[in-house]
Structures are given as C-alpha cells and as structure tokens.
Amino acid sequence: MPRTSLTREEVLDAAADLVKQHGPSGLSMRKLAAELGTAVTSIYWHVGNREQLLDALVERTVEEMGAIVPRGSAPAERIVSVARTLRRELRARPHLIAMVHERGLTERMFLPAQQALVHEVHAAGLRGVRAAETVRAVQFQVVGYLLVERNRERAPVQSPGESDLWTDTVSEHDPALARALARPADPERLFSVSVRALVESLLAG
Numbered sequence: 790m791p792r793t794s795l796t797r798e799e800v801l802d803a804a805a806d807l808v809k810q811h812g813p814s815g816l817s818m819r820k821l822a823a824e825l826g827t828a829v830t831s832i833y834w835h836v837g838n839r840e841q842l843l844d845a846l847v848e849r850t851v852e853e854m855g856a857i858v859p860r861g862s863a864p865a866e867r868i869v870s871v872a873r874t875l876r877r878e879l880r881a882r883p884h885l886i887a888m889v890h891e892r893g894l895t896e897r898m899f900l901p902a903q904q905a906l907v908h909e910v911h912a913a914g915l916r917g918v919r920a921a922e923t924v925r926a927v928q929f930q931v932v933g934y935l936l937v938e939r940n941r942e943r944a945p946v947q948s949p950g951e952s953d954l955w956t957d958t959v960s961e962h963d964p965a966l967a968r969a970l971a972r973p974a975d976p977e978r979l980f981s982v983s984v985r986a987l988v989e990s991l992l993a994g
Contacts, residue, residue: 797835808884850885855901864913865988872984923991
C-alpha cells in the first residue's frame with residue numbers, strides 16, 4: 790500500500806542514499822518511489838522533476854559542507870582540524886560532490902571551509918597574500934590527497950606489491966624504512982602528518 794504521508798526531507802534523504810550507492814545515473818523517479826513505498830506522482834509533488842530533485846540535492850550538499858567547526862587551542866591544531874573535517878566530509882559523499890562539481894557550484898561549496906580557514910590564519914597573525922596562500926595551500930592539500938586516496942583505492946591489486954619491492958638494497962640499506970614502506974599506508978595518519986607539516990611551515994613563514 791502506498792504511503793499516505795511523506796515529507797520533502799524524507800524524499801531528499803532517500804534520493805541521497807540512492808546516489809551514494811549507485812551514483813547520479815542510478816537515481817530515477819520510479820526507483821526512488823519504490824524505495825519510499827509511494828507513487829511517482831507523490832515524488833513530483835514534493836520535489837518536482839528529476840533535474841529539480843538533483844538541484845535540491847546539490848543545494849543540500851552545499852549547505853551540509855558549510856558546517857565546519859575548528860577544534861583545538863593552538864592555531865596549527867585548529868587549521869589541521871578544519872582540513873581533517875573537510876577531507877572527512879568530502880570522502881563521505883563522493884557522488885554528491887561530483888554532482889555539485891557538474892553543476893558549477895564547487896567554489897561555493899568550498900567557501901565556508903575557506904572562511905573557517907581565513908578566520909584561523911588571521912588569528913595566527915597572517916594577513917594579505919600570505920593568508921590567502923595558506924588558505925589555498927591547505928585546501929589544495931586536502932583535495933589532492935583525496936584524489937590520490939581514491940586512485941589507490943580503485944587501483945587493481947598490484948603484483949609485485951610494495952611488500953615485494955622494498956628490500957634492504959632498494960631502500961639504500963635502511964631496513965627500518967624498507968619495513969615501513971612495505972606495510973600498507975595508514976591514510977589517516979599520513980594525512981595528519983602531511984597537513985600538519987604544511988600548516989606549521991606556512992605559519993612559520
């Protein structure tokens with residue numbers, strides 16, 4: 790039996806779930822209606838046609854990406870926390886982020902994160918060009934790191950793998966380095982290390 794009550798937010802939640810699972814191409818009004826247990830006409834009544842639904846999802850994604858609150862007390866710690874939150878939010882919704890990009894709203898989506906970074910670099914004493922370069926360097930570090938992460942995750946199984954390639958000879962007779970590089974990378978730790986090094990360097994001038 791079709792549902793008799795439905796809210797716009799419920800429609801958007803279900804649509805976002807379908808996009809996360811199957812990508813934008815996997816979102817159809819019929820599939821969404823089936824997921825919600827309602828008629829297609831009910832979906833149209835709440836969100837309009839498919840393009841209007843996609844636009845609504847994009848707008849909501851942009852709004853959600855705006856909620857970035859710095860953590861910590863020291864300037865570098867607070868800036869790193871913004872970078873970590875931004876990476877986490879981008880990783881959580883790759884297909885929705887792709888939709889934002891396709892509709893030309895990427896810069897608008899990043900604006901709240903940039904504003905949070907501006908506030909923190911100002912608090913750290915940076916102004917003008919140095920402040921702008923710091924904001925962009927952190928943003929580019931997050932996005933670039935995320936692209937590398939995704940490429941590694943999607944890559945086929947490597948043969949030989951890192952564990953086979955890193956020998957004592959290849960590592961210039963640094964066995965501890967060889968053992969470390971033979972182990973799988975820890976993306977969380979590596980991101981924190983790299984972004985903290987970048988931020989501390991930028992703040993030090």
